[in-house]
Amino acid sequence: MMIYSEQLPILLVILPLFxxxxxxxxxxxxxxxxxxxxxxxxxxxxxxxxxxLMQVLENGVIHYQLGGWPPPFxxxxxIDHLNAMVLLIIASVGLIAVIFSKESVKQEMEDKIPQFYxxxxxxxxxxxxxTITGDAFNLYVLLEISALTTYALIALGEDRALLSxxxxxxxxxxxxxxxxxxxxxxxxxxxxxxxxxxxxxxPNLYTSDAVLVAFILIMIGIWIKMAFFPLHGWLxxxxxxxxxxxSCLIAPLMTKVSVYIMIRIMFSTFSTDFVFKAYTAQNLIxxxxxxxxxxxxxxxxxxxxxxxxxxxxxxxxVGYMVGGIWLANRHGITGAILHIANDAMMTLCLFLVAxxxxxxxxxxxxxxxxxxxxKMPITMAAFTVGALSMIGVPPTAGFFSKWYLILGAIDxxxxxxxxxxxxxxxxxxxxxxxxxxxAYFEPMSDHHAxxxxxxxxxxxxxxxxxxxxxxxxVSLSLxxxxxxxxxxVTNIIQFAVPIGI
Amino acid sequence: xxTIITEYNYWIYILLMMIGLYxxxxxxxxxxxxxxxxxxxxxxxxxxxSIGAKEHGTIPIVEHGHGASSQAINALHYVNPLPxxxxxxxxxxxxxxxxxxxxxxxxxxxxxxTLEEDEILEQI
Numbered sequence: 366m367m368i369y370s371e372q373l374p375i376l377l378v379i380l381p382l383f384x385x386x387x388x389x390x391x392x393x394x395x396x397x398x399x400x401x402x403x404x405x406x407x408x409x410x411x412x413x414x415x416x417x418l419m420q421v422l423e424n425g426v427i428h429y430q431l432g433g434w435p436p437p438f439x440x441x442x443x444i445d446h447l448n449a450m451v452l453l454i455i456a457s458v459g460l461i462a463v464i465f466s467k468e469s470v471k472q473e474m475e476d477k478i479p480q481f482y483x484x485x486x487x488x489x490x491x492x493x494x495x496t497i498t499g500d501a502f503n504l505y506v507l508l509e510i511s512a513l514t515t516y517a518l519i520a521l522g523e524d525r526a527l528l529s530x531x532x533x534x535x536x537x538x539x540x541x542x543x544x545x546x547x548x549x550x551x552x553x554x555x556x557x558x559x560x561x562x563x564x565x566x567x568p569n570l571y572t573s574d575a576v577l578v579a580f581i582l583i584m585i586g587i588w589i590k591m592a593f594f595p596l597h598g599w600l601x602x603x604x605x606x607x608x609x610x611x612s613c614l615i616a617p618l619m620t621k622v623s624v625y626i627m628i629r630i631m632f633s634t635f636s637t638d639f640v641f642k643a644y645t646a647q648n649l650i651x652x653x654x655x656x657x658x659x660x661x662x663x664x665x666x667x668x669x670x671x672x673x674x675x676x677x678x679x680x681x682x683v684g685y686m687v688g689g690i691w692l693a694n695r696h697g698i699t700g701a702i703l704h705i706a707n708d709a710m711m712t713l714c715l716f717l718v719a720x721x722x723x724x725x726x727x728x729x730x731x732x733x734x735x736x737x738x739x740k741m742p743i744t745m746a747a748f749t750v751g752a753l754s755m756i757g758v759p760p761t762a763g764f765f766s767k768w769y770l771i772l773g774a775i776d777x778x779x780x781x782x783x784x785x786x787x788x789x790x791x792x793x794x795x796x797x798x799x800x801x802x803x804a805y806f807e808p809m810s811d812h813h814a815x816x817x818x819x820x821x822x823x824x825x826x827x828x829x830x831x832x833x834x835x836x837x838x839v840s841l842s843l844x845x846x847x848x849x850x851x852x853x854v855t856n857i858i859q860f861a862v863p864i865g866i
Numbered sequence: 867x868x869t870i871i872t873e874y875n876y877w878i879y880i881l882l883m884m885i886g887l888y889x890x891x892x893x894x895x896x897x898x899x900x901x902x903x904x905x906x907x908x909x910x911x912x913x914x915x916s917i918g919a920k921e922h923g924t925i926p927i928v929e930h931g932h933g934a935s936s937q938a939i940n941a942l943h944y945v946n947p948l949p950x951x952x953x954x955x956x957x958x959x960x961x962x963x964x965x966x967x968x969x970x971x972x973x974x975x976x977x978x979x980t981l982e983e984d985e986i987l988e989q990i
Contacts, residue, residue, distance in 0.1 A: 502952055502955075505956075506955055506959065509959045509962075509963070513959075513962055513963060513966055516966050516967075516970070517966060517969075520969075520970050520973065524977070524990075525990055527970055527973045527974050527977065528974060528986055528987075528990070530970055531896065531967070531970050531971070531974065534903075534963065534966060534967045534970065535890055535891075535899055535903060538903050538906070538907070538963055539887075539890065539906070541959075542906055542907060542910055545910055545956065546910055546913065549910070549913055549914055549917065549949075552917070552948075552949065553917050
């Protein structure tokens with residue numbers, strides 16, 4: 366029993382990896398077993414992630430050596446409070462979205478079920494591996510695993526998905542290459558790839574130009590990956606035209622995991638001394654985050670497509686988190702880390718709603734939502750919770766992270782960032798009340814009946830149970846996360862904020 | 867001038883990288899973009915391989931490694947194998963990226979009968 370619990374960190378990553386192989390083999394013979402295998406593997410991962418979090422809460426940081434090789438030579442998994450939390454988020458979002466995917470995958474790509482589930486669990490493997498690893502090069506490999514699977518998953522989508530996916534291939538490769546180049550510079554200077562090893566070697570080299578170049582290259586690489594404004598060009602189309610089941614997984618997780626990697630590089634490879642004191646880009650980056658928030662919100666306001674509107678909101682949310690971390694004070698970083706958890710759940714909630722709407726009406730235009738409150742009350746109630754959380758109405762989760770971010774902005778004297786946060790809340794309020802108005806007050810138009818999408822208005826009703834259950838769970842979790850926000854901060858996040866801030 | 871001659875490998879990598887970057891972002895033809903992507907990734911491989919290389923260094927296999935008479939090893943005599951090994955992984959990654967990109971291009975060509983980005987955008 367003892368040995369088994371010691372092995373949880375590797376089980377977390379290995380289970381979905383083996384499931385991917387198993388699904389691709391089973392899929393040749395029997396496509397109907399693909400879904401249960403994927404669900405089982407992700408339940409296993411979630412169990413392991415919860416176990417790892419418990420261990421971290423009890424005993425502190427876990428170091429797991431792969432193959433028993435000691436750290437600077439072998440690859441090491443390091444789990445502290447921060448990534449234990451992120452791992453739990455990834456595992457739970459992965460599980461919820463896979464349960465949801467059953468009907469939607471059947472409808473959208475009946476002939477590609479094994480391929481979809483293979484890629485899906487492989488993507489979860491990549492995300493979990495990226496989060497758990499303590500090795501800079503291992504991170505690159507898993508970054509590419511998750512990127513490659515994402516390209517393929519997006520390309521399975523509607524007509525325009527192919528071109529969007531191609532643009533993403535080009536931009537994603539560029540981002541990963543910049544990261545790799547930065548790691549190369551660090552390796553030249555230090556001769557090490559292990560993050561904690563780098564943390565101890567680097568302080569003597571902080572004045573070196575090569576280390577500065579390495580830091581800038583890594584940051585730009587990660588920013589391309591997380592779609593930080595103005596490097597966000599690839600994201601909206603790719604996430605809009607992806608199959609619903611795909612966007613339910615990638616929209617909540619990809620950007621959030623990239624933000625996590627940024628935190629890891631900034632505080633666990635470099636240190637606060639270097640990032641915030643050795644040179645002064647801090648103001649510039651906070652203003653870039655302001656641009657991201659304002660730009661993302663305004664672009665979202667201009668959209669007539671529900672899914673595309675949500676993707677621009679993701680761009681704005683990335684600005685929240687990057688800005689919060691670069692505020693360089695305890696409140697700002699706490700808010701940003703809390704927002705990783707909250708935003709993953711909010712985005713998941715809204716994309717699950719989008720998935721149900723696509724499943725029922727075959728479209729994701731705002732006009733497709735007319736009269737939906739009457740036709741599917743449970744879905745739309747969950748949507749309302751998600752929307753309120755996005756706007757930041759207490760007691761939903763979105764309020765609390767925004768509260769910490771605003772406190773951080775006041776502490777740092779960054780009034781521009783505070784104004785951007787308030788502006789974004791206002792825009793979110795306008796956006797979502799416009800959607801609610803369309804869905805609640807406008808009568809079901811002939812739009813559905815004219816055969817444009819081939820779904821008559823009468824046929825639209827509440828979604829099947831396998832889609833509703835995940836949605837209801839997620840929307841309740843938004844309220845639960847909000848109520849327990851204080852406990853999350855005192856038990857987990859305060860240990861994740863670097864010492865000396 | 868001296869640095870250009872003695873460190874020519876780094877200049878080659880920068881040149882390759884710029885060619886790749888231009889092709890990825892400046893070209894309208896999708897195949898050219900992919901070729902650019904491949905050149906870009908190769909440039910990084912050149913970079914890594916050259917940071918491991920040493921003048922007059924030999925292959926990193928230690929003679930008498932397991933012998934009773936263990937000798938002191940002078941690292942200067944051996945090429946650093948780690949960056950080269952890392953690049954095996956990076957090559958695998960770049961090949962699979964190329965594969966995915968080509969598969970997507972095949973799909974695009976099947977649907978739009980062209981590989982020019984602006985012509986595809988017109989049809990959308």
